């Protein structure tokens with residue numbers, strides 16, 4: 530697919546409109562309604578809004594064939610350092626060929642590209658069904674909104690449009706947060722021998738967890754097990770030996786790691802210690818309130834994945850990238866995204882591909898090269914045109 534001038538203008542204008550309506554996780558209503566309106570205006574066959582507020586547009590090809598789903602999230606992270614921005618984060622201005630603003634790279638540009646691309650393809654030449662989903666709450670809880678979409682709209686393969694700088698993302702680390710609860714015994718701090726200080730137990734347990742040998746993968750590098758929070762009770766602690774302590778670890782896990790195996794690694798390193806019985810490890814639960822008022826709830830465990838290079842979607846995307854004259858670079862995805870649900874949890878053939886550099890995402894002066902926005906639109910369109918074609 531090659532965009533004409535009018536199409537280029539339309540994709541860019543739509544990306545600018547999306548940037549101009551802010552929407553952090555749980556506050557995506559305006560973005561969703563803009564997407565809904567645009568899909569209808571572009572002539573999608575059906576447009577749905579699910580109970581969680583994700584918008585799903587469907588384009589039917591004239592010939593039978595597989596269902597390809599392209600997904601982009603509608604939420605963005607908040608503006609933490611407004612004074613460090615040289616441009617209005619919600620202005621969507623173009624400066625020297627760069628589209629500036631929160632979400633330009635992550636990932637309103639890509640969302641505009643996939644939504645427009647589905648309306649530029651020649652339906653008479655298309656096999657199967659193309660679904661474009663604009664999903665909510667990814668920044669707080671990757672995967673869960675997409676799972677609900679896939680329950681209602683089963684797909685054969687998936688493209689997640691997160692920023693890869695036009696490289697083909699074929700593998701991704703999973704994620705998990707593990708909480709630790711330590712129970713001691715309360716006492717007056719002048720008589721600590723009468724209590725059991727939960728912080729002391731926790732410190733020893735944490736030390737052992739730091740000693741867990743980290744595994745590594747040739748493409749994804751080392752897994753990560755990082756302590757990110759500690760709390761104790763009572764707090765403030767004046768006068769008391771604390772009887773409770775909590776810790777929280779964020780883990781970036783490699784493909785093949787299971788919930789049980791990961792928890793076993795935390796538990797086993799405490800074996801035969803005097804605090805072993807005082808400690809419980811558990812996978813944390815995340816609960817996000819969507820803008821519709823519905824809750825997305827789930828255990829924070831999403832397995833990593835490695836795609837099959839012989840899968841239809843892999844070949845489809847390689848062919849699309851080559852047709853659009855972009856160097857074909859395979860890329861291990863370093864961050865967690867909705868592909869953790871489609872491929873990690875469900876094993877659906879998935880690739881990650883989008884315009885923009887993740888290095889500038891979530892930071893002041895986030896930007897997207899306009900020429901890459903157009904290139905990505907052409908790649909998405911070409912991948913849709915290859916749907917159901919034997920490659």
Ligand SMILES: [Zn+2]
Nearest residue numbers: 602635636691
């Ligand atoms: Zn993102």
